[in-house]
Amino acid sequence: MPNTHDAIFRTLADPTRRAIFERLCRDGEQTVGALTARAGVSQPAVSKHLGVLKQAGLVRDRHAGRQTHYSAELGALAPLIDWTSQMTGFWESRFDDLEDLLKRMDQ
Numbered sequence: 334m335p336n337t338h339d340a341i342f343r344t345l346a347d348p349t350r351r352a353i354f355e356r357l358c359r360d361g362e363q364t365v366g367a368l369t370a371r372a373g374v375s376q377p378a379v380s381k382h383l384g385v386l387k388q389a390g391l392v393r394d395r396h397a398g399r400q401t402h403y404s405a406e407l408g409a410l411a412p413l414i415d416w417t418s419q420m421t422g423f424w425e426s427r428f429d430d431l432e433d434l435l436k437r438m439d440q
Contacts, residue, residue: 337412344389349374350382354391357405364400 345351353368365383369376383403386392390409395402 338416340389341391341409341413344385344391347382347385349378350386353379353382354386354405357392357403358407362395362402362404364402366400368403 345354349372353372356368356371357363365376365380368383369379372379372382374382383392383394387394387403391406392403393406395404
């Protein structure tokens with residue numbers, strides 16, 4: 334499971350890939366051409382980023398004739414959601430312990 338987290342974090346660490354993924358989440362399925370028009374990088378660069386996103390399981394592709402349509406795989410974020418939930422619980426517990434300590438120190 335840590336490898337899944339690492340792959341997803343590493344993939345989304347790149348701002349261009351993150352922007353492409355966010356665009357697919359927000360706007361739905363799009364072609365490489367549509368993504369390129371708004372990405373600020375070349376079509377080969379967008380295709381390469383999409384390949385990395387696909388390898389990490391964050392996007393899927395659908396071929397229709399000569400066009401390839403990409404869409405976000407929101408379920409692929411489940412390991413990150415689980416991880417952030419665990420970390421939230423961990424830090425909430427730590428802050429509660431700190432608050433208790435500070436109250437005892439004030440007495």
